[in-house]
Amino acid sequence: MERIRNAYNYAISHKVNMINFHYKEYKKLSQSEYSNEKNILQIELLKLQESIIKSGEKVAVIFEGRDAAGKGATIKRFVEYLIPKKTRVVELGIPTDLQNRNWFGTYQKLMPKSGEIVFYDRSYYSRALIQPTMDYCTEKQYQYFLNKVNSWEKNQINSGVKLIKFYLSIEKENQSLRFKLREESKLKYWKLSENDLFVSAKWDLFTYFKEKMFEKTSTKESPWIIINGNNKQIARLNAMRYVLNNLNYKDKVKLKTPKWSKERKKYNISIDGTKFNNLTKRQFEILYKIKANI
Numbered sequence: 357m358e359r360i361r362n363a364y365n366y367a368i369s370h371k372v373n374m375i376n377f378h379y380k381e382y383k384k385l386s387q388s389e390y391s392n393e394k395n396i397l398q399i400e401l402l403k404l405q406e407s408i409i410k411s412g413e414k415v416a417v418i419f420e421g422r423d424a425a426g427k428g429a430t431i432k433r434f435v436e437y438l439i440p441k442k443t444r445v446v447e448l449g450i451p452t453d454l455q456n457r458n459w460f461g462t463y464q465k466l467m468p469k470s471g472e473i474v475f476y477d478r479s480y481y482s483r484a485l486i487q488p489t490m491d492y493c494t495e496k497q498y499q500y501f502l503n504k505v506n507s508w509e510k511n512q513i514n515s516g517v518k519l520i521k522f523y524l525s526i527e528k529e530n531q532s533l534r535f536k537l538r539e540e541s542k543l544k545y546w547k548l549s550e551n552d553l554f555v556s557a558k559w560d561l562f563t564y565f566k567e568k569m570f571e572k573t574s575t576k577e578s579p580w581i582i583i584n585g586n587n588k589q590i591a592r593l594n595a596m597r598y599v600l601n602n603l604n605y606k607d608k609v610k611l612k613t614p615k616w617s618k619e620r621k622k623y624n625i626s627i628d629g630t631k632f633n634n635l636t637k638r639q640f641e642i643l644y645k646i647k648a649n650i
Contacts, residue, residue, distance in 0.1 A: 373579040374570055377598050382590045387625060390589050397596040398437050400609060405438050405473055407605035414468040414517045417599065418479045421524035422562065423552040424534040426588045430524070431475045433592045434599075438473070447477040456493070459483055459501065460508055467517060480505070481521075484569040489555060489562045502572045509578045518603060519578055522595055523566075524585035528559055537646070 385393070408415055417434070419427040428447075435443050446466050448455070455462040459480060468474040478486070483501040487493040493501075513519055526534075535556070538548040555562065574580040581598055585591040597611060625632050625643050632643055 373576050374574045374582055375579050376582045377594055378584050382593055385590065385593075390593070393593055394433060394596075396611075397593065397600060398433070400600050400611070401434065401596060402437055402439075403607055404600065404603060404605040405442065408473055409439070409442050409471040410606075412470040414470060414515075415473040415603070416468050416476065416512070416517050416519050417473065418476045418481065418519070418521045419524065419595075420478060420481050420485065420522065421585060422526060422531060423555055424531050424538070424547075425524040425526045425585045426591055427477050427524055429588055430522075430592045430595050431477055434475060434596065442472050444468070444472060444474045445477060446474060446479070448482070456497075459497070460504065467512060481569065481573075484573065485562065485565055486555065488565050489558050490551075502568075505573055506575055506578075509573075509575075513577055520581065520599060520602070521578060522581050522583055522598075523570075524583050524591055524595075526585045528556075530586050531556060533646075 382393075407413075419431060421427055431445055435445060448462075448466075451459075451462070463480040466474070466476075480501075483493060483498065484505075488495075488498045509519060535548055535552065538544045570580055583591050583594050583598075600608075600611065625635065627643060627646070632639075635643070
């Protein structure tokens with residue numbers, strides 16, 4: 357606990373180049389407004405990709421976070437309508453001994469090529485998060501990674517890679533709810549593993565390594581973008597909007613601030629085909645939170 361407190365105090369007292377991106381206008385989204393906004397952003401993402409293909413640019417988008425933070429689901433919405441031949445999703449899984457011994461070399465082979473956009477569902481930063489938390493790497497490997505990664509990323513950027521690093525942040529109670537929903541789902545039970553529960557039980561230790569990662573690897577050239585992931589739908593839109601706001605492309609449309617209605621007299625929502633109508637605001641908020649985590 358003392359190590360965690362020290363890392364947190366260091367991050368507060370020292371200037372760490374992190375960006376907390378939260379588009380406040382998404383706070384009052386209804387289900388239909390979410391769908392409409394997602395469609396607008398996905399159209400722009402396709403235009404961005406076409407520009408990347410024509411220019412030969414290379415784009416790498418990293419997603420890190422705890423289990424059930426929504427990394428995979430967010431990537432799924434990113435790539436839903438992109439051109440498959442120039443889109444890759446990297447999810448390394450359990451690394452081999454050879455991959456472990458040559459960690460940067462492993463990911464060097466997985467970096468985007470000309471005209472590609474690559475999404476990473478966890479990345480080389482596993483060496484700074486999951487691996488030390490679960491003792492999957494040695495202290496020497498961990499320290500080597502922290503000392504090397506900034507210069508390695510700088511080389512990637514100098515070679516033309518546009519690098520975006522997202523961290524999806526969720527609360528412990530929210531993670532527990534998502535685990536419960538997965539466990540009880542006849543379609544998603546397989547997403548919950550014993551390893552997920554082991555890592556969750558080490559919440560504070562993971563927090564320590566997370567803060568250490570931010571402290572050491574969030575640089576001016578390559579900052580961590582922190583996305584509040586407690587509502588999956590809003591997190592997806594925030595991540596899409598950040599990418600579109602920060603990359604230039606042909607026929608780019610300036611994204612307008614949507615005027616969402618702040619209050620409604622009646623609320624309606626549909627969950628897995630079941631409709632709930634004429635809800636109070638409180639009833640709607642409870643059901644919306646459940647749906648956002650499904």
